[in-house]
Structures are given as C-alpha cells and as structure tokens.
Amino acid sequence: MTDLTGLTIAEARDGLAKKEFTATELTTSYIKAIDSADELNAFITKTPEKALEMAAASDARLSKGEGGALEGIPLGIKDLYCTKGVGAYACSHILDGFKPEYESTVTQNLWDAGAVMLGKLNMDEFAMGSANETSYFGPVKNPWRAKGESVDRVPGGSSGGSAAAVAARLCAAATASDTGGSIRQPAAFTGTVGIKPTYGRCSRWGMVAFASSLDQAGPIARTVRDAAIMLKSMASVDAKDTTSVNLPVPDYEAALTGNIKGMKIGIPKEYRVDGMPEEVEANWQQGINWLKEAGAEIVEISLPMTKYALPAYYIVAPAEASSNLARYDGVKYGLRVNGDDIIDMYEKTRAAGFGSEVKRRILIGTYVLSAGYYDAYYLRAQKIRTLIKQDFDKAFETVDTILTPATPSAAFELNKVVTDPVEMYLNDIFTVTVNMAGLPGITVPAGQNDKGLPLGLQLIGKAFDEETLFRTAGVLEQAAGIMDAPAKWW
Template sequence: MTDLTSLTIAEAREGLAKKEFTATELTTSYITAIDGANELNAYVTKTPEKALEMAKASDERIAKGEARPLEGIPLGIKDLYCTKGVGAYACSHILDGFTPEYESTVTQNLWDDGAVMLGKLAMDEFAMGSTTETSYFGPVKNPWRAEGESIDRVPGGSSGGSAAAVAARICAGATASDTGGSIRQPAAFTGTVGIKPTYGRCSRWGMIAFASSLDQAGPIARTVRDAAIMMKSMASVDAKDTTSVDLPVPDYEAALTGDIKGMKVGIPKEYRVDGMPEEVEANWQQGIDWLKAAGAEIVDISLPMTKYALPAYYIVAPAEASSNLARYDGVKYGLRVNGNDIIDMYEKTRAAGFGSEVKRRILIGTYVLSAGYYDAYYLRAQKIRSLIKQDFEKAFQSVDTILTPATPSAAFELNKEITDPVEMYLNDIFTVTVNMAGLPGISVPSGKNGQGLPMGLQLIGKAFDEETLFRTAGVLEDAAGILEAPTKWW
C-alpha cells in the first residue's frame, strides 16, 4: 500500500469510500509522521488520542454508509482557532494555559463534516509576522531547502506551521488565517495552495483576533481541488459573527472545469516593483503565458492606490490590534504576573506575556489612535482603504480576475530578516491590498526558482466569486504541474 500520508484529500476520500484503508489507519500514518517531524516544529499541541477517537467514529459512519464530505480526513488547526478542551495560545506566552470551553465556528463546521483533528499548528504570535519566527514556541522550519544546501529557511507567516505541515505531509490539509497575506505568502514559500476568501465568507467567531476588519479564515492544502473541498466545509453564515455574510456556499470543487476560454485576466502595472528579482518577473510572465494558452484574454490594468496600501495597512492593522489585545491583562485567563496592585499586575503581565513584535504593533496602534493623531493617521488610512477598494471595483468592470506574483521572493533563510521590521513588512507588498479591499485571493505553486525553492502566483477575484478563482487556479496548477513533496531531511 502507498504511504497514506502521500494521498491528497481527494485521493484519501476516494480510498476511504472504496474501503482500501480505514480512517484509523490513515490517522495513525499521520500521527507517526508527526512524531518523526519534531525538528520542523510545526505542531505546538499534538492530539493523537482525540484524533484516533474521531477516526474510529468516522470508520463507524463509513461502515454504515453515512460518510460526510470530510469523513476521516486528518487536519491540522492553526493555534488561533479555539478548540474545545484543547489549548489555544495564538503562540503567545500571555495565553499560557488557556483551554477554551467552546469551539470556533470554522472548526465546528469541519468536525460536523467528519474531519479528524491531529493537533494545533504553530504561527507568528497573535498572527503578527511573515516568517513564524515570532512564535513563543520557537521558529518553524520550512520543509523545503535550496538544492545542495542544509540551511534552514522560513515557511512564511503567520500561518507558517499550517503551510509547513501540509508541505511536509504531516496533515492532509490545515486551517489558516489571513490578515495581510498570512495564508498566501506561506503557501507560496512552501509550494502549497492557500486561499484567503472574501471577508465575511467564513465566520471569525472563536478565532483569536488580530485585526477584526481584516482577519479571514481559509485553508492551506496540497492542491487546488483539496483547497476547494476544505473551503466548502469551512465557509458558512454565522449568527455569532455579524460580519459573516448570508450567501449560499457554492460547490467550489464543481467549479474546477478547466475552462477559462474568453476569461479576461488583468495584469496590474503597479505590481512591477523596483528591485523585484528577475525570477519573480519571469515566473509572472510564465503564468500570463499559461493563461493565454488556455484561452484567456490578458488585459493591462492600473491599480494606482497600490503604493499606499502597505503604509495604510500598517496603521489600520496595529490600531485594531491595540484595541483587541487590551483584553489580555492577567485577570481572567492566561498568564498572570503578580504585582503590588492591579495596575502593577497589568503592566508586569503584559510586559512578560507579549513578545517584541506584538509590543511594537500595540505601541504603533495605540499611538495612531491617540488624541491628536487619530485624524492624521487612522482616519486617513481608512480613506486610503476606500480608494484601494474603488481601484479594484473599477478594474473588475473590465476583467474577471487579476494575476500577480504572490511574494517578492522565494523563502529566505531563518533569522535573516527578523532584525529589520520594515524589510519584513515588505513581504506583504503583493498581498495586503486584497485584505484592505476585503477581496478573495489564492496563491498557487507555479514552479521553482534557480535554487529549487517553490514559487507562487496570486489570483485576485471579485467579492464572493471564489469559484472563478478556483477555476483559474486549477488551470495554472495543470500548466505548472503539482509539486512533488520536498526531499525529507528532518
């Protein structure tokens, strides 16, 4: 029998239906693989007993002919999703010991569809970062290495644990979240597929918040089909989240027709940034050629507000973070450092509990919201945000989807850029506009660079038109070919 961890979600679903193996056997294969991959540091909490219990229940349902859409499929869950009875720390010291008594809507949807939980996956602390190096539990290593090298590379962030685990075959798929690129950038760095849905497509209830008007749940998977299967289960309207939208959830897998003839694909001139590596430019051109060969019409477009997206994002996101993170004070849950009085306890707890990147963003956010600066910074950033949205609305009058690079480079070395926050923030240059406008975006593996490291292309779609994204992404994937697993070194 093939190694069960090499199967995609679609293949595993088929094998389970044909009774070629059991959910328990599939889950056991993943548990063994996880135990052999400690060096990657992708999991912060392993739940093998829970996984086997869920797998057994799936086997019973399959035997009765009552299989649900994800029956017996083992998944990893990003550490900012609250999971009942299993710790949720957002990879922060300040949430030490926090065990939720409730389940996030997205994970509940997955369990209701029969998925199996393997454990919680590492991330940048409170999702703040682009490398998964700000995690309190230590950095995650990318399973990919440059050819002929033994140097560790970052898996991207903040969903680096999710992306690394999917690439390393230590989960069949994973939940992730995207505030400014945190699904698409790690997917590009690890040769996986990651989609950030339209804001409101998935419920945010039970997700530990970073920036509430930007955060969105989404899947990271090995193939476009797998991402479509997961997304169908994750998306839903939710009365507990007033920003979730009451629209029918389409069958995304059915959208993978392979037919994009006559589709108009926009190429924004503003994404040709100074200093972009030649291989990123060449990869983008390759993507354009693939879509043209499949019958799409290529249209040059302009998104003039793009240059203001990054500075505006780094005002809006920290402002919302400073507000959201005010609740972590040592009183009700998580870390508590005793002090002489309650104010002293607050200060000592927050000083000890938050890492330096989180503190930096809280300080920036508090500053831009303070009296005298609110109008100068926060209000202006929100106006820029409206203009960015208008840019896209205008562009989508003449095109169906937009093709851009996913990242300005392939995965870089661990510990290389963490010392320069501004350079780190530039990793989000191609992705933040999508969050600012609330639109869907998908990153698809599009080959490798000269060092043998994965590269990704990004497709941006109209609001709630994820079907077009999946269909176009499927064509890109067919042209590029599905990447093989990284050579195992861990």
C-alpha cells in the same frame, strides 16, 4: 500499501469510500509522520488520542454509509482557532494554559463534516509576522531547502506551521488565517495552495482576533481541488459573527472545469516593483503565458493606490490589534504575573506575556489612535482603504480576475538578521491590498527557482466569486504541474 500520507484529500476521500483503508489507518500514518518531524516545529500541541477517537467514529459512520464531506480526513488546526478542551494560545506566552470551553465555528463545521483533528499548529504570535519567527514556541522550519544546502529557511507567516505541515505531509490540509497575506505568502514559500476567501465568507467566531476588519479564515492544502473541498466545509453564515455573510456556499469543487476560454485576466502594472528579483518576474510572465495558452485574454490594468496599501495597512491593522489585545490583562485567563496592585499586575503581565513584535504593533496602534493623531493617521488610512477598494471595483468592470506574484522572493533564510522591521513588512507587498479591499485571493505553486525553492502566483477575484478563482487556479496548476513533496531531511 503505499504511504497514506502521500494522498490528497480527494484521493483519501475516494480510498475511504472504496474501503481500501480505514480512517484509523490513515490517521495513524499521519501521527507517525508528525512524531518523526519534531525538527520542523510545525505542531505545538499533538492530539493523537483525540485523533484516533475521531477516526474510529468516522469509520463507524463510513461503515453505515453516513460519511460527511471530510469524513476521516486528518487536519491540522492553526493555534489561532479555539478548540474545546485543547489549548489555544495564538502562540503567545500571555495565553499560557488557556483551554477554551467552546469550539470555533470554522472548526465545528469541519468536525461536523467528519474531519479528524491531529493537533494545533505553530504560527507567529497573535498572527503578527511574515516568517513564523515571532512564536513563543520558537520558529517553524520550512521543509524545503535550496539544492545542495543544509540551511534552514522560513515557511512564511503567520500561518507558517500550517503551510509547513501541509508541505511536509504531516496533515492532509490545515486551517489558516489571513490578515495581510498570512495564508497566501506561506503557501507560496512552501509550494502549497492557500486561499483567503472574501471577508465574511467564513465566520471569525472563536478565532483569536488580530485585526477584526481584516482577519479571514481559509485553508492551506496541497492542490486547488483540496482547497476547494476544504473551503466548502469551512464557510458558513453564523449568528455569532455579524460580519459573516448570509450567502449560499457554492460547490467550489464543481467550479474546476478547466475551461477559462474568453476569460479576461488583469495584469496590474503597479505590481512591477523596483528591485523585484528576475526569477519572480519570469515566473509571473510564465503564468501570463499559461493563461493565454488556455484561451484567456490578458488585459493590462492599473491599481494606482497600490503604493499606499502597505503603509495604510500598517496603520489600520496595529490600531485594531491595540484594541483587540487590551483584553489580555492577567485577570480572567492565561498568564498572570503578580504585582503590588492591580495596575502593577496588568503592566507586569503584559510586559512578560507579549513578545517584541506584538508590543511594537500595540504601541504603533495605540499611537495612531491617540488624541491628535487619529485624524492624521487612522482616519487617513481608512480613506486610502476606500480608494483601494474603488481601484479594484473599477478594474473588475473590465476583467474577471487579476494575476500577480504572491511574494517578492522565494523563502529566505531562517534567523536572517532584520534590523529594520519595515524590511520584513515588505513581504506582504503583493497581498495586503486584497485584505484592505475584503476580496478573495488564492496562491498557487507555479514552479521553482534555480535553487529549487517554490515560487507562487496569486489570483485576486471579485467579492464572493471564489468559484472563478478556483477555476482559473486549476488551469494554472494544470500547466505548472502539482508540486511534489520536498525531499525529506528532517
């Protein structure tokens, strides 16, 4: 039998249906792969007993012909999602020992579809980071290395553990979340597919909040088809999350027709930024050519507010974070550092519990919300956000989807000394506009640079039109070819 971890979700689903192997055999293969990949540091919590128990239940359902859409498929879960009885720390010291007594809506949807949980995946602390280097549990290593090098590279963030685990074949797919690019950027760095759905498509209930008006759940998978299968099961309306939208969830897999003839693809001139590497520009042009060859019409568009998106995002997101993270005080759960009185206990707990990047963003957020600065910063950023949305609304009057680079570079070296945090924030330059406007965006692997590192392209769609994104992404994937797994060194 071939190595079962090499199968996509679609292939594993078909193999299970034909009884070529069992869910228990499939799950066991992944458990062995995870145990031999500690050097990547992708998993912070392994749940092999739970996984085998869930796999056995899947086998029982499959034998009766009662399998769900993801029956027996082993998944990794980003540590941002609350999972009943299994630690959910958002990779922060301040949530030490926290084991929820409830299940997030998205993970419950996946278990209802028959999926198997392999464990919890590493991430930037509270999803704040673009390299997966702010985690309390240490950085994740990208399974990809440059040709002829043994230098470790970042997997991107904040969903770096999810992207690395999928790329390294440690899980069939993974849940992730995207506040400013945290699904799409790591997917681009690891040669995987990541989709941030429209804000409201997936429930946020049971996800540890970073910035509530920007956070959105989504999958990272190996192929566009696998991402479509995952999102179908993850998405739902939820009475516990009033921002989730009561719209039917389409069969995204059925949207992969391979036909984009006559479709209009927008190319925003503002995304040609100064200093963009030649390889990123060439990759983008290659994507344009592929879509043109498939029968799409290429239209140059303008998104003039793009240049203000990053500064506006880094006001709105920290402001919401400072409000959301006020609840971590050492009283009800997680870390508690004793003090002389309750104020001293709060201060000592938060000082010890939060990492430096989280503290930086709390301070920025508290500052922009403070009296005298609220109008100058926060209110102005929200106005910019409205203008960004209007840019997209205008563009979508003439085009069906928009093609851009996913990242301004390939994966960079781990532990690269970044003294200016703005340099790190610039990794989100192509992705934050999508969150600010609440739109869906997908990253597809579109080749490799001359060092053999993956490069990704991003497609941006109309609100709740993920089907068109999947259809177009499928055409890109077909032209580029499905990316092989990285050469194993770990």
